[in-house]
Amino acid sequence: MKKVRKMIYLLFGTVFLVTSCSQDKNLYDPESTEKVTDLQIPDGFSWATTQNIECSITSPMPTTTSIFLDESCTEKGLIATIPVSQNSTTITLEVPTSSTAIYVQYPTASGKQVKKVDLNSVATKSTVDSKKAVISLPENATTDNNLIFSQTYTPAKNTYGTLMFEDLFPELGDYDLNDFVAYYNTYSYCGNIVGALKGLELNIQIRALGGSLPYQLCVQLGYIPTKYVQDYMTVRCNIDGVTMKLLPQNGDEKAILVITGLDKLKGSGENYYNTVPGTTLSKESELPTITCTIDNSNAYNADEYNAFKNTCDNPSTAFNFFLRNPNNNREIHLRGYEPTKLYTNYANEDPRHKGISYYSNSNLVWGIKVPAAIKHASERTDFTKAYKKFKNWVTTDGKNSKDWYNDPDPNSVITLKE
Incomplete structure (x- = not known):
């Protein structure tokens, strides 16, 4: 009888332990072979998914410029609209670290034109996530007095x-x-x-x-x-x-x-x-x-x-x-x-x-x-599983997989109802 009781107690204790573990978010999950806490993270890694771009813009005459993240200059890529002139106008914008260029749109006599600014070639400031771009609009820029105030957006308009x-x-x-x-x-x-x-x-x-x-x-x-x-x-x-x-x-x-x-x-x-x-x-x-x-x-x-x-x-x-x-x-x-x-x-x-x-x-x-x-990741799903490229971004000091967040594991993230 004592042996039977011991077996019952042992079985009950095992069930209790398993149940408790399933309710504790912080305990080890054997289904995940590697976790964020296991990663070797460089000491100087900033965890920044954006970089600061200080833009100094001049124009041969007073006009209005719009700055976009995409070459097509769509509304959802708009990050700033600002008046500029011969005197330098300075604005510091927040741009994804995955962006290799920004696009400055300005009016001309023949319609709007776009100047590409290569972010890989602009000067780096004191911090790795901050750069300075000196932008001069060409001589064909025309006057535009329709806008007399600045507008800025993060991460972009709408x-x-x-x-x-x-x-x-x-x-x-x-x-x-x-x-x-x-x-x-x-x-x-x-x-x-x-x-x-x-x-x-x-x-x-x-x-x-x-x-x-x-x-x-x-x-x-x-x-x-x-x-x-x-x-x-x-x-x-x-x-x-x-x-x-x-x-x-x-x-x-x-x-x-x-x-x-x-x-x-x-x-x-x-x-x-x-x-x-x-x-x-x-x-x-x-x-x-x-x-x-x-x-x-x-x-x-x-x-x-x-x-x-x-x-x-x-x-x-x-x-x-x-x-x-x-x-x-x-x-x-x-x-x-x-x-x-x-x-x-x-x-x-x-x-x-x-x-x-x-x-x-x-x-x-x-x-x-x-x-x-x-x-976002589902409950108790380590983030390295929800976003497989996240590890590569973190462990390479942000040099690789800068757009890791565009590639989720559909089985590990939450999809809400339409």
Whole structure:
């Protein structure tokens, strides 16, 4: 009888262990032979899927130029439209690292023409992901006074990029990078004089919530303080109760916007949102889509004008997307970004080295930003399985497979309903 009891206890313990393992996202998955945490990552690898291109543009006469990512100059490839003249106009744009050229479109007497700028031949600045392009329009450029203000977009006009996070910082997670997934698009505009039309628009779409901690998506505006936002901000969303708010802080601090009301997305008794195959997944039209507009056009203060002008001229550094836990103020940023002043315990929780924030001793990160609308990995699927070329990109210091995100494994990513 004792032997029988021992066998029953042993069997019960084995079943309990297997069941527990299946519920723990962080335990080893034998189906995956290699994981993100196994990769040999170069120390200096920046994890950047974009590069900053400082464009200095001159024209023989005042005119308007539009800058595109594609040679066909389609609307979805448009990243900037700016007035230029004989005096150099400088703008720093965010361009995919996979892009080998940008295309500058300008008017002529015979119609619009395009000047190709080869990014492989332009000068590299102090950082590997930053370059400087000096662009001179040819003599056949004609005057165009239809536009008197600048417009810039990330990743491009009417095009989404993707934000993907792990939420166990400062501990390492399971690296399915689906604990918080969102699409983003930014649009900035600014006139040429104080008091002119100026403002910005943020478009965010929530794609997945695969984490259990109450993190909220935030964006810190790199050049605009809180006092220039609070009276000019309007928000709309297709889902009741979901909105974007301005975090209260000193008026001179950089403005931080936070998305709230996402708790109900997981539903009663559900742990995740759009990460588990075989469960009820959302339709594309059901995804929370938030549009936040900050229109500062009626202000005539020079400092306000410069804040919005800097945002428009530097879209590559104007928007810092991160996660924030409202219960303890813990923040999770992309590699290289500093925590905000609201995260007062950062140094104690995660002391860093080399002066670079949010990367582990083995150079692992907790967040990635991709300049394209991509599918996220299914629950407990290591990211190296979801995107097979991801490993080659990481281990070669970003030199190979720069467009890894265009080639997902269809069996390892989530496809939402049309």
